[in-house]
Amino acid sequence: MKISSVLFSFKTTLILLAILAIGAGYATFIENDFGTSSARVLVYNNIWYETILVLTTINLAGIIFKYKMWKNTPRFIFHLSFVVILIGAGVTRYVGYEGIMQIKEGTTENRMISLEPYLQVTIKDGDKKYFKEYQMEFAALSENSDFAISVEKFYNNFDHTIAFGENEVNVLYKNYFLAKKGNAKMGMLTLDVTINGETQEIKLPGRRSQKGLERDLQFGDVTVSLEYGSKVLTLPFAIKLNDFQLDRYPGSMSPSSYASEVTVIKEDSDTYDYRIFMNKTMHEGNFLFFQSSYFPDETGTVLSVNNDPGKWPTYLGYFLLTLGLCLNFFDKKSRFRKLTKYVDSKSIASIAAACIFAFSATSLKAEETDAQFKAKAQETIQYLKTFKEESAETAKNFARLVTQSSSGRMKPVSSLNREIVQKLSGSTEFLGMNADQVVLGMLSRPEIWRDVKMIKIKTPKLKNFLGVDKSRKHIAFSEVFKDGKYLLAKESEKASLSKPNERGTYERDIIKIDERLNITYAVFNGSLFNVFPKVETAEEINNAKIKHRWYTPMDAMNDFEGRNKTAVEAMTRGLINSIIQNKWTDANNFISMMATYQEKVGSKVVLSQAEIDNEIMFNEIDIFPKVMLAYIFLGIIILIAAFFVVFNPSIKPKKTTFVFFVLLSLIFAVHTYGMGFRWIISGHAPWSDTYETLLYISWSAVFAGIMFFRKSLLALSAAVIVAGIFMFTAHLTGIDPQITNLVPVLKSYWLTIHVSILTASYGFFALAAILGFMTLIMFIFRTNRPHIDETIKHVTAIIEIALIVGLAAITIGNFLGGIWANESWGRYWGWDPKETWAYVSIVMYVIVVHLRFVKPLSTPFIFATASLLSFSTILMTYFGVNFYLAGMHSYATGDPLPIPTWVYYVVSLIVITIALAYKNRHLKPLVKN
Incomplete structure (x- = not known):
């Protein structure tokens, strides 16, 4: 061979x-x-x-x-x-090569430290000096583990001899291990240094991207200095930092952007000025300088440097990749065109079925009273009834006030109210009142609301600990206190100190209850509502780190002076007293005064009336939970219809297929409207965080269904089910749906381009995975049913089309992300976990679409199985990296979280399905290569 x-x-x-x-x-x-x-x-x-x-x-x-x-x-x-x-x-x-340059404001610098680590050896023998360096990096593993011992043997060994004068110094590797100091990790290199038979041991702390500590060994008159870590590199030009500028979101320490005004000084040409900031890299020859960080005291800048001839x-x-993949879709001889031609020649019919669903928000009804509560709190019940009936208008006006979040986002109080009540009770409505009424009541009458059972609780063990009935879903704030003591103090501390992967449902519920209690207390004292801007002089604005800060009522009454303090006290106390006394007209007048005060004093950052109207409308229509229910209901109906047709091939009602398509298109239009509405309100593309990208993946899955596979009921049902699953995931309690400000690096048009293309591919892959699972189910029942074979071939063709489109999108999106990375932080690839798993996903799907070139693997069964199992790489890219690995793209710290129980059930179901389908696996390929 x-x-x-x-x-x-x-x-x-x-x-x-x-x-x-x-x-x-x-x-x-x-x-x-x-x-x-x-x-x-x-x-x-x-x-x-x-x-x-x-x-x-x-x-x-x-x-x-x-x-x-x-x-x-x-x-x-x-x-x-x-x-x-x-x-x-x-x-x-x-x-x-790469490096880091730190420059203090007003100074000039032409040095940087390398990203790569070096072992530097300096030998001083009398007046003579010898220097030798070795670029080397070690695997910093835990000491004494079996894995560490293997690494020591095969990778970390070195033995260098350096001649100086008539003598030699031998530097021998001994070990390298990972030392932990608090949360920080530091590599510790141990060496044996030998001269003329005399050996001394030395330990050198050091790691990548950080300058090491020089340590000396004395051998008689000879001094050996050793250092491990990044070394100093000299640039062929110098940079002077004229001014470092840091802008924060209003009233927040969160950076909105930061920039360095620099002057590049060169010997052989004129100097020039440049402004370096996030997504704006400075090019000087082969060197790229990009804004990486800044000094803690904000007196200097940290620039990352990259010299990249590649x-x-x-x-x-x-460019060639993008061009080739795009041209492939229009090439008449391409695999994609062969498959689409095959799919267009077939169609999976459907049966007539009624599809009736309603968009309606469900309200979680807390148990209002038990027998004991009714006896003790008749007055409270009457108050709640009266407040519910009379407070609606005042609550509506209150919701139109503007508040400033801790991250600096300006939003209507309506948005904050919904976040609070959703967090506390699990719904945006409570006891028949909307969130604005609930929060207004909590602010004005905390002595009553502390006894209202509105804090969601789940685990029976925690209910038993607190002594409440196991059937209850909510507890009152007052029920976790007894004789002035917090009943969960020790349990909460114990749960918080435990490792995330060791927490059970009991510990997680305690942590959530503790958070809800803190939120409740914060509402009672008004500390979540930054509604009062402060009159600031121009000098105060220029000198303050936090600009345009808004204050809570209590802070404003303590910090403001003169007429402003008097005005804030009058408005705050007047509003609360008016509500207590049921003087709703007076309460509305005080709210109007507060709105006027906000517009006058906080004019630099306050929202316009149109912006307030838009966000409140967005909150009230609450599009996405309703779209989620519609997708789930419609997906189940289409799926039932599709499988009915699979097993009854004589039924071919094309009109009903069209009806389903129209219904799905209408829901998709509403989904698209919601995404666009959120874009308008947030001011950025709606795929910048976990919640938004889940919505977008759902959108892309349905887009794939209605644009490419509308003739197939199985494909349509799979698209809708994918959308429903991802939207359901988006609305789990652990994922925050609130709109937030963007971190500086995301303030780029690349967010729209890179993320939209990359994330859209997930929808196509999810569609292929669901269709792969459906295909395996059909394999189980294909015995003596020849018509199912045609359906399998048809669906397999649809899967391959989805994978080709998805692979093109994820590949182009990933490499466009490389360009964005190069523009943002000066390198297009750094093996960050998110980048790496996107790369793994690409490679795995390349393998899947090329299985057809290996004859034993070119079968619909293997292809369906591979399309289903490969989706695990997408799940790892999207969820696993965020919650199990640390990196620049991660939403979490990398501490392992417990794997949900349902994951084991899903994996078991998939394994069983594949095993049952295996016996009927023999089926020839559908379309020749």
Whole structure:
């Protein structure tokens, strides 16, 4: 057998890609547990991984030549692009370098410290001085573990001999382990240094991207100085920091943006001024300077520096990739066009079915009283009844006031009220009152509301601990206090100190109850409502770190002076007293005074009436929970209809298919309207956080269904079910739906481009996964049912189309993200866990769509199974990285959280389904290569 036939085969391609994906995925867990250096040493920069990358490049180039891909322009372009990208990455890896430059305001600097660590050895022998350095990085593992011992043996060993004069110094590696100091981790390198038979041990603390500490050893008259860590590099030019500028969101310490006004000083040419800020990188030769951070006292800037000669080959590869993938959709000879032609020639019919659903918000009704409560609190019941009937207008006016969040976002009080009541009770309505009424009541009569059972509680064990009936769903604020003592003090402390992955439902419920109690108390004393701006002089505004800050009523009464203090006291006390006395006209007048005060004193940041109207309307129509219910109900109905037709092939009512399509299109239009409405209110594209991206994935799944697969009821039902699942996930209690400000790096048009394309691919992959599961179900029942085989082939074609579109989107989106990264922080790839798992996802789906080139794997059963199982990489990219791994893209710290019980049930169901379908797996491919 010729080497070329093995090296340039598709089997080899799939094996190489699988190794790349598994290696990179495993490296993210190594990085999370043992640090970035360990992942780089063991995987990313290791010779074995680089060898696989080189072999993959050779394999791909050989296949391009073997199959004469240049005869098909789109196919040739996007396959060639990967070769170009890998070459560019190789140039960056072996020629480029990175570093960090710190400059104090008003000073000039031409030095930076390297990102890569070095072992630096300086030998002083009398008047003579010898210097030697070695670029090396170690896997910083826990001491004495079996894994650490293996690494010590194969990767961390070195033995260097340095000649000086007539003598030699030997530097021998002894060990390197991860030392923990509080929450910080520091690598500790231990060396044996020998001169003329005398050996001394030395420990050097150091790690990547941080300058090490120099330590000396004395051998008679010879001094050996050693240092491990980043080294100082000198640039061919200097940079002077003229001014560092930090802008924060109004009333907040949260940065809105920060920038450095610098002057570049060069010897051989004129100097020039430049402004560096997030998403605005400074280019000087091959050097890129980007705003990374700043001094804690805000007197200086921290710039990350990148010298990358591989940038333009990589960018050329990105361009060719995008061009080739886009042209592929229009190529008449492409696999995509063959599949779409096949799908268009078939159709899965449907049966007539009534589809009646209503958009209605459900209200969680708390148990109002038990026998004991009725006896003790008749007055409270009467108050609640009267307040419910008479407070509506005043609560509506109160909701139109503007408040400032802790992160600096200006929003109507209406939004804050909904967040509070949702958090406390699990619903935006309570006892028949809307959130505005509930919060207004809590503010004005805390002595009554402290006894109202409105704080959601779940676990029977916690109910038993508090001595409340197990059937109850809510408790009162007063029920967790006895004789002035907080009953959950010890339990709450114990739960908070436990590791996240060791917390059971009891501990998690305690933590949530504790949070709700704190929120309740904060509402009672008004400390959540920053509604009073302060009259500030121009000098105060210029000198203050926090600008345009708004204050709570209590803080305003304590901090304000003169007439402002008097006005705030009069308005606050007047409003509360009027509500207590049921003088609703007076209460409305005081609210009107507060609104006027906000508009006059806080004019720089206060919302316009149109902005208030829009956000309140958005809150009231509450689109997304209703769309979620509609998707779930309609998806179930279409699914039942579709499977009915699968097992009854004689039924082909095309009109009903059209009816379902129209209904789904209407719901999709409402969903689209809601996304656009949220965009207008937030001021940025609605896919910047977990909640918004879940909504967008749902949107993209339905978009795929109605645009590409509207003739297939199974595909439509899968699209709607995917949308319903993701929207249901978005509305779980652990995911915060509130609109927030963007962090500085996300303030870029790249947010709209990169995230929208990348996240849209998740919808296509989810659709393919659900259809893959449906296909496996059909495999279970295909015995003696030939008509099911045609349905399987048809659905498999739809799955492949979805995967091709999804793969193109995730690939283009990921590499566009690389360009954004290069513009934002000066490098387009850094093996961040989120980046890495997106890469793993791409590789896995490349494997899936190329299974057809390996004959034993080219079957609908294997393809359906692979399309289902591969979705786990998307789930890891989206959820797993956020909650189990730490990184620049993560929403969490990397501390492992307990895996929900339902995940085990879902995995078990999938395994059982695959096992049952396996016996009927033999079915020929649908469309030839």
